[in-house]
Each structure stands twice: as C-alpha cells, then as structure tokens.
Amino acid sequence: MGVDKDAAAAVATELAPARPRSNSDVVALFAVLWAAANLFHVWGPSGRAFELFSGSTTLGLVQAAAGVVAVAVLLRPRSIALLAALAALGPVMLWFEAPVAGSHWVLASLVDLALLLAMIAARWGDRLAPVFVPVARLVLIGFYFFAAFAKLNHAFFTPSVSCGTYYFDELAGSLGISLHSASGGWWSHLVLIGVAATETSIPILLCFRRTRYAGVAVGLVFHSLIALDQTHLFSDFSSVLLALFVLFLPASFASDVMGRHRERVRAAVAAVAAMLLLLQWTRGNTRLYRDGLGWAWVLFDVVVLALVARFLLRPHPPAVERPFSFRRHGVPAWMALVVVLVVLNGLSPYLELRTAYAFNMYSNLQTADGESNHLLVTRTLPVADFQSDLVRITATNDSGLQPYVGAFDLPFLQLRDYLSRHPGASLTYVRDGVERSVARAADDPALVEPVPSWESKLFAFRSLDQTPPADCQPSFLPAL
Numbered sequence: 001m002g003v004d005k006d007a008a009a010a011v012a013t014e015l016a017p018a019r020p021r022s023n024s025d026v027v028a029l030f031a032v033l034w035a036a037a038n039l040f041h042v043w044g045p046s047g048r049a050f051e052l053f054s055g056s057t058t059l060g061l062v063q064a065a066a067g068v069v070a071v072a073v074l075l076r077p078r079s080i081a082l083l084a085a086l087a088a089l090g091p092v093m094l095w096f097e098a099p100v101a102g103s104h105w106v107l108a109s110l111v112d113l114a115l116l117l118a119m120i121a122a123r124w125g126d127r128l129a130p131v132f133v134p135v136a137r138l139v140l141i142g143f144y145f146f147a148a149f150a151k152l153n154h155a156f157f158t159p160s161v162s163c164g165t166y167y168f169d170e171l172a173g174s175l176g177i178s179l180h181s182a183s184g185g186w187w188s189h190l191v192l193i194g195v196a197a198t199e200t201s202i203p204i205l206l207c208f209r210r211t212r213y214a215g216v217a218v219g220l221v222f223h224s225l226i227a228l229d230q231t232h233l234f235s236d237f238s239s240v241l242l243a244l245f246v247l248f249l250p251a252s253f254a255s256d257v258m259g260r261h262r263e264r265v266r267a268a269v270a271a272v273a274a275m276l277l278l279l280q281w282t283r284g285n286t287r288l289y290r291d292g293l294g295w296a297w298v299l300f301d302v303v304v305l306a307l308v309a310r311f312l313l314r315p316h317p318p319a320v321e322r323p324f325s326f327r328r329h330g331v332p333a334w335m336a337l338v339v340v341l342v343v344l345n346g347l348s349p350y351l352e353l354r355t356a357y358a359f360n361m362y363s364n365l366q367t368a369d370g371e372s373n374h375l376l377v378t379r380t381l382p383v384a385d386f387q388s389d390l391v392r393i394t395a396t397n398d399s400g401l402q403p404y405v406g407a408f409d410l411p412f413l414q415l416r417d418y419l420s421r422h423p424g425a426s427l428t429y430v431r432d433g434v435e436r437s438v439a440r441a442a443d444d445p446a447l448v449e450p451v452p453s454w455e456s457k458l459f460a461f462r463s464l465d466q467t468p469p470a471d472c473q474p475s476f477l478p479a480l
Helices: 002-015 020-043 058-075 080-097 103-122 128-150 163-174 186-207 209-226 235-248 251-257 263-283 287-313 333-351 412-419 453-458
Strands: 390-396 409-411 427-431 434-438
Touching: 020 058, 020 080, 020 103, 020 128, 020 235, 020 251, 020 263, 020 287, 058 080, 058 263, 080 103, 103 128, 103 235, 103 333, 128 186, 128 235, 128 333, 163 186, 163 209, 186 209, 209 235, 209 287, 235 287, 251 287, 263 287, 390 412, 409 412, 412 453
Parallel strands: none
Antiparallel strands: 390 409, 390 427, 427 434
C-alpha cells in the first residue's frame, strides 16, 4: 500500500507544472554529464591537448581550454555562464579537428548549438530546460536514425568485411577472448543482425511513451558494452550518447540525482579529472594516464547505469508525454534550424556532399558517383562531383599514403589536400585511366594546389573500396 502511495505521489509530482527548481536540476545534471563527455573527448583519440607544453597547436590549446572549463562545470553545474562557455568551445573544437573528425563530435556540436540558442531564447532563465531538452532529444533521434540506417547495406551484412564483425572481434580480443566472427559462420550473421536490430530499435523505442524507458535502458547498456573495447577507445562516443539518453527521463530523475550531499562527490570527480588533464598535458600517453582514463570511464559509466537502474526499478512516474513537441514546451519555431542541420548532415552521403563524419560511422556504407551499396537507397543524388574524379595509388614512398596502395581509391580533392602539405612525396597513380609517376608531388603543380581550409573541412570524403563488398575502414587515414 505504501509503494502505491509513493508511486502516486511521484506521478502527481511529475504531472504538476514544472517548477524552476526541477528545471534547474535538469540543466545541472546535463551540465555534469556534458562536462564528462567533453573530458572523454579531449582524452580520446581526437585529443591533442597532450601537445600543450611541447609544440602546442591551436587545436591542443582549444581542447585544453575545454578540459579546464569542463572541470569548472563539474564544480559549479548550475552556472549557466560556465555551461555556455563549454558549449561555445564544442563547435570550435570540431572546426579545428576537421576533416579528421568523429561523427560523435558533430552530434555534440549540434547539441551545443541547440544549447546556446536555447539560452538566447530563454534569456538564461528558468525556461532553459523546457526550450533546450525537446530540441536535444530530436537531435539524438535524428543522429541515431541515420547511423542505424547507414548500416542497412550489403557490405555490413557480409561478415568477412563488415565493421560489425571487425569491432566485435576487436572488443572480444581486447578482453582476452578469441572469437574470429569475421571468418564467417551462421553466428557471425547473427552478430550483424543483432547489432543492426539493436541500433534500429533504439530511436523507435524512444519515440513511444510506453517503450521510452526501455529505449533509454537499451541505449545505455548497448553503448556501455561498446565502450568496453580496450583497443579502440569508444568512451568519447558513448559518453556523448549517455548524456543525451538521460534527457529522455523525467525531471524527477534529475532532481533525485542532483539532490543533497552531491557536492563532495562532484568535487572528488573534478579533482580526478584535473589530475588526468595534468597527466595528459605533462606526460602524454603514459601507462598511468591510460590506466587512469580507463578506470575513469568504467566508474563514470557504472555510476550512470546504477542511477538509471535505481530510478527504473523503483516507483517512478510515467514517461514524458510528447517529448519532442515545440508548442507544448514553448520552443521557438526557429530552433528547428538545428534539426534541419542534423537531417542535412545525415543526408550528405546520399547527396555526395560528404562521406566523413556524416553519421555513417562504422557502417561500410559506400556512396560515390551516383552509386550506392545501400539496400534501400541504391542510387545517390550527387549535388557535387568530387567523387567522380578518383585516383588509385599504385606506388609511393609516403608512409601516410602507403595504406591506400592497391586497396582504396581516393577522391582527387583529398589527395591534393594531402599532397599540398607533403609536396616531397613520390607516387605512381592512375587518374582517368592514365598512369602517371612523379618523383616529387611538387613537380606537378596540379597535385599540390592547396585546397581552401573551409572546403577541405566541409567536403571531406572517405576513400573507396572499388572491389565489392566494401571493406571496413576502421581508422581515419591521413587523406581520409
């Protein structure tokens, strides 16, 4: 009987008009999780802050600044000014990381944009959460839809070349388990079907009230498992998604988490984060730093999972009604611009505007010169013709270009961008059916003509495997 009363009270509280305090709790909890996501990004494969005291770069300085601001946000999560500073640094990091950037940070930058616009719309007041959260939810749904949709292609369901089996084997191997799912067999196909089905189900579950909590749980567990990979650090990717999945929980969850006696915990977390930043800046990729980063992720992830599990296993209010409604939450219509940018980025491979950081990561999707290996989108609608001018490298003395020899074709735009920064490279290549050789790339001005920075960042293309099915490209090579 007591449980029923508790449940009824929780429901009544959640259905009551949102109070300024609960709105503040939602923003504060997001600030903590977003600070953690920024830190894991700075510490991850994209991190360049370790160069801070030894040949620092603009990107390294920006990432270092983001790390410092993230620690400050952990200490003062209710400071809108600090959260705004962190949100402003996100897109700046993306610009300097591009064209070698991850889709997760495009997602994060779009969320940052939504947050900054929401601050303007809410005038930094108590309306920030109602204005920001529906847009952030839509951004996540859009991202996840395109990420799952990209995997519906022939190559992804071919075990010998699939990114699904590649990373499944890598995850198992990093934990000391030898599986070799890429070698084939009926269970290899089950792995790929399971991955595709899970990713497809998550945005669908989140869209419906009765299954929304299940969607949050599946999303959190799935990306926690992915981040167990000790060979390829996915904590940067998973931490961004964890912060966004939690936005699908009601305000009472945030109020519970951000309640009393949390200040000391946040202070301890901030101290650990500051120590890791100092280790990164002063000693780089040392064993102590790597182990500390690994344990930091495990502890962070376990705490988030435990808090969500406690909420879902206890009496709790029903899922939020109409979580994406602009009118219900008073979101200005012009904030739909952020959602439009999400859709445009997701469509860019099929429009041949960009195939790097286009929400198609780890998918084997290949779209080029009007053709596609997608099961449903069998033809593209090229808006640009960059991928109709391809180059195959047959020999080179450049270590950065070696991985492409005889394996992948490059859009000439990407090759030219790379060679403009490596004019001493020698190579033999085929373009337009004609084989050419140069002792130095600089001997042919057309090969080293600089590509404008904005063009190389906005029109970034991955290399192409011209022998179907398209092989997984697990890493960003120098020329993409």
